[in-house]
Amino acid sequence: MSQKRIVLAGGSGFLGQALARDLRQRDYQVTILTRTPRERPDGITELAWDGVHPGPWTSALEGAEAVVNLAGRNINCPHTAANLVELTASRVNSVHALATALPGLKQPPKAWVQASAVGFYGDTADRICVETTPGGTGHLADICRDWEHALHSVPLPRPRTIILRIGFVLGREGGALPVLSKITKLFLGGAVGNGRQYISWIHLTDVTRIFRVAIEENLSGIYNAVGPTPVTNADFMKHLRSAWHRPWSPPAPAFAVRLGSRLLQSEASLALMSCRALPKRLEEHGFRFEFNHLEQALRDLCR
Ligand SMILES: NC(=O)c1ccc[n+]([C@@H]2O[C@H](COP(=O)([O-])OP(=O)(O)OC[C@H]3O[C@@H](n4cnc5c(N)ncnc54)[C@H](OP(=O)(O)O)[C@@H]3O)[C@@H](O)[C@H]2O)c1
Numbered sequence: 001m002s003q004k005r006i007v008l009a010g011g012s013g014f015l016g017q018a019l020a021r022d023l024r025q026r027d028y029q030v031t032i033l034t035r036t037p038r039e040r041p042d043g044i045t046e047l048a049w050d051g052v053h054p055g056p057w058t059s060a061l062e063g064a065e066a067v068v069n070l071a072g073r074n075i076n077c078p079h080t081a082a083n084l085v086e087l088t089a090s091r092v093n094s095v096h097a098l099a100t101a102l103p104g105l106k107q108p109p110k111a112w113v114q115a116s117a118v119g120f121y122g123d124t125a126d127r128i129c130v131e132t133t134p135g136g137t138g139h140l141a142d143i144c145r146d147w148e149h150a151l152h153s154v155p156l157p158r159p160r161t162i163i164l165r166i167g168f169v170l171g172r173e174g175g176a177l178p179v180l181s182k183i184t185k186l187f188l189g190g191a192v193g194n195g196r197q198y199i200s201w202i203h204l205t206d207v208t209r210i211f212r213v214a215i216e217e218n219l220s221g222i223y224n225a226v227g228p229t230p231v232t233n234a235d236f237m238k239h240l241r242s243a244w245h246r247p248w249s250p251p252a253p254a255f256a257v258r259l260g261s262r263l264l265q266s267e268a269s270l271a272l273m274s275c276r277a278l279p280k281r282l283e284e285h286g287f288r289f290e291f292n293h294l295e296q297a298l299r300d301l302c303r
Helices: 014-025 056-061 081-104 139-152 177-185 204-216 233-243 254-263 280-285 294-301
Strands: 005-009 029-034 045-048 066-069 111-117 160-166 168-170 201-203 221-225
Touching: 005 014, 005 056, 014 029, 014 204, 029 056, 045 056, 056 081, 066 081, 066 204, 081 139, 111 139, 111 204, 139 160, 160 204, 168 204, 168 294, 177 233, 201 204, 201 294, 204 221, 221 280, 233 294
Parallel strands: 005 029, 005 066, 029 045, 066 111, 111 160, 160 221, 168 201
Antiparallel strands: none
C-alpha cells in the first residue's frame, strides 16, 4: 500500500518539526512547505512556497491525506503596527494560498488542520474559556479572529476542517520554555507582574498527538489544544524554580517586564495577559493527555 502523505505548511518551525518527526515514525510521507527549502537526510521532503501565491508546490496537495497549516510569523516580536500587519498577513495569506490551490486538484486532501491560538479569547483574567466562549479583544484576539475567518471563508466543498486553538506549548528545543528556564537558572525566575494571570500550557508531546488525532480521527470544528490544568503565572514559575532546584525569587513587576521586553525585542503582553482555557471538546472526544500536571511536564522537560 502506498504511504499516506501529509503536507505541513509552515512545518519548518517548533511545532512542525516535532509533528514531522512523529508522522515519519508512523510511516507517513511528509512534505513541508517552506520559504527556504533544503535537502534533508531523514526522508522528509521540503518544497518551496512563499505562503502567498500558488506555485509548483500545489501538486503536493494532490491525493494528500491531510494538510496542516502552521505558517505564520512568530508572535514573539514587538507588537508594533507594522509587525501586527505582518503577523496577520502571514497567517491569512497562507490560508488563502492553500484555499486557492484546492479547486485545481482532482483529489484534494481529506482534512485541513489549521493552527490558531487561545489568544482568540483575549485577556480573560480567571474566567474559564471553552470552545464556545466568544472571541475577546486585543491584538492577539484580532489576529486569531482574522486567521480563523480566513479558513471559514474557504468556499465549499471544503475538506474536513479542524481548527486547533493552541496554548503555551512546552518543549525542550523551542517556544518560550528554554528562555524561561535560562532566566530561572540565573535565580531570576520570579512571578511576572502580579502573577495571577493564567497560563494555558500543553506539553509538546500532547499537542503533537492532538494534531495526529485531528488527522486520523473524525474531529471537525474548533478545539482548544491546551492541557487540562492551566495554572497561574506565579504557580508556573514556582514549579519551574522547583524543577531547576532554585529558591524563591522576587517577582518582576509589570513595568520591568515591559522594559525588559523592549530591550529583548519581545512583547510584554505575551507574559502579562491571562488565559484559562480548557480542552473541553478534546476531552469529550476521549483524548487522554500524557501530561496532565505541570510538575510532571516540567520534570520531563527540565533535565
Ligand atoms: N508554539 C506555540 O506555543 C504556539 C502557541 C499557539 C499557537 N501557535 C501557532 O502555531 C503555529 C506554529 O507554531 P510554531 O511554534 O511552530 O511557530 P514557528 O516555530 O515560528 O514556525 C512557524 C513557521 O511559519 C513560517 N513562517 C514564518 N513567517 C512566515 C511568513 N511571513 N509567511 C509564510 N510562512 C511564514 C516559518 O516557515 P519558513 O520560514 O520555513 O517559511 C516557520 O517555520 C504558528 O502559526 C503559531 O502562531 C504556536
